[in-house]
Amino acid sequence: MENIEQRVKKIVAEQLGVNEAEVKTESSFVDDLGADSLDTVELVMALEEEFECEIPDEEAEKITTVQQAINYVSAHLSK
Amino acid sequence: MLLQGKVALVTGASRGIGAAIADALAAEGAIVIGTATSESGAEAISARLAAQGGAGRQLDVSTPGAIDALVAEIAKTFGDVSILVNNAGITRDTLLLRMSEDDWDAIMSTNLKSVFMASKAVLRGMMKARVGRIVNIASVVGAMGNAGQANYAAAKAGIMGFTKSMAREVGSRNITVNCVAPGFIDTDMTRALPEAQRTALVEQIALGRLGDAKDIADAVVFLASDRAAYITGQTLHVNGGMLMP
Numbered sequence A: 001m002e003n004i005e006q007r008v009k010k011i012v013a014e015q016l017g018v019n020e021a022e023v024k025t026e027s028s029f030v031d032d033l034g035a036d037s038l039d040t041v042e043l044v045m046a047l048e049e050e051f052e053c054e055i056p057d058e059e060a061e062k063i064t065t066v067q068q069a070i071n072y073v074s075a076h077l078s079k
Numbered sequence B: 001m002l003l004q005g006k007v008a009l010v011t012g013a014s015r016g017i018g019a020a021i022a023d024a025l026a027a028e029g030a031i032v033i034g035t036a037t038s039e040s041g042a043e044a045i046s047a048r049l050a051a052q053g054g055a056g057r058q059l060d061v062s063t064p065g066a067i068d069a070l071v072a073e074i075a076k077t078f079g080d081v082s083i084l085v086n087n088a089g090i091t092r093d094t095l096l097l098r099m100s101e102d103d104w105d106a107i108m109s110t111n112l113k114s115v116f117m118a119s120k121a122v123l124r125g126m127m128k129a130r131v132g133r134i135v136n137i138a139s140v141v142g143a144m145g146n147a148g149q150a151n152y153a154a155a156k157a158g159i160m161g162f163t164k165s166m167a168r169e170v171g172s173r174n175i176t177v178n179c180v181a182p183g184f185i186d187t188d189m190t191r192a193l194p195e196a197q198r199t200a201l202v203e204q205i206a207l208g209r210l211g212d213a214k215d216i217a218d219a220v221v222f223l224a225s226d227r228a229a230y231i232t233g234q235t236l237h238v239n240g241g242m243l244m245p
Helices: A004-016 A037-050 A066-076 B016-027 B039-052 B066-077 B101-129 B140-144 B150-173 B195-203 B213-224
Strands: B007-010 B031-036 B055-058 B083-086 B132-137 B175-182 B235-238
Touching: A004 A037, A004 A066, A037 A066, A037 B150, B007 B016, B007 B066, B016 B031, B016 B039, B016 B083, B016 B132, B016 B213, B031 B039, B039 B055, B055 B066, B066 B101, B083 B101, B083 B213, B101 B132, B101 B150, B101 B175, B132 B150, B132 B213, B140 B150, B140 B175, B140 B235, B150 B175, B175 B213, B213 B235
Parallel strands: B007 B031, B007 B083, B031 B055, B083 B132, B132 B175, B175 B235
Antiparallel strands: none
């Protein structure tokens, strides 16, 4: 089983169409990985699906880097 | 065939323009799911579309959650919707001085809010697939206005604005969003008009006749097909030359 960090990075790479090697924990979706606003919404939707959780809009807005996504998922994953 | 194997959802498909659209999409190879407000209407659609792999479903667009549930069920049974035709609509015609708040709200809910709800419901699947076609049925009345139809005209003009905004939002995902704006089409809705009014209407139409539901369906098939891949955010007026905006 991959850990949360690997799963998050994989989804980010898939959604944003970048190489997984380019996805660092400190990467910003918009500034470093070239995401537009629609990409970030899609990314959150993909995270919700992967981790079977619902991310409220006000929380989703705060997730702008890979690390923030990992933190959110780690904190909210049921097990 | 233009639409072989594509899953299409058509709201308000039991009669009139919606029925013609459902039939035309199916004739081009699409698997068409048509909705009706009544269970008997849905069964009639099933009977009509079953031969081409389609089906009818009961849907009241103003019931919360109903569209989401339907889209999820369609995805399971037939696959993700790749063509959505927002056709369902009603009229509550009366002069503004007599128009009740209920007349207004009913039109906004059924004719405009439903477009938002259904478009949103199918969007996730289309974004993932990186392809999609949404065709919204507006009306010539939304572009020119019509005495006695302030509510209907407002909703139809609203659809056009919605269409343009959505087209800008999702264009990068290869999803096109367009309107077809029918003129006066020979359906139950226009047959309800007084004869004198119908005659006066025809005099305004360059082609000298009311349109046929098939005329609208042909335009929808075109916009739903690969041939319209570079057209988005537009309103295609199909009105016999009654209005040339």
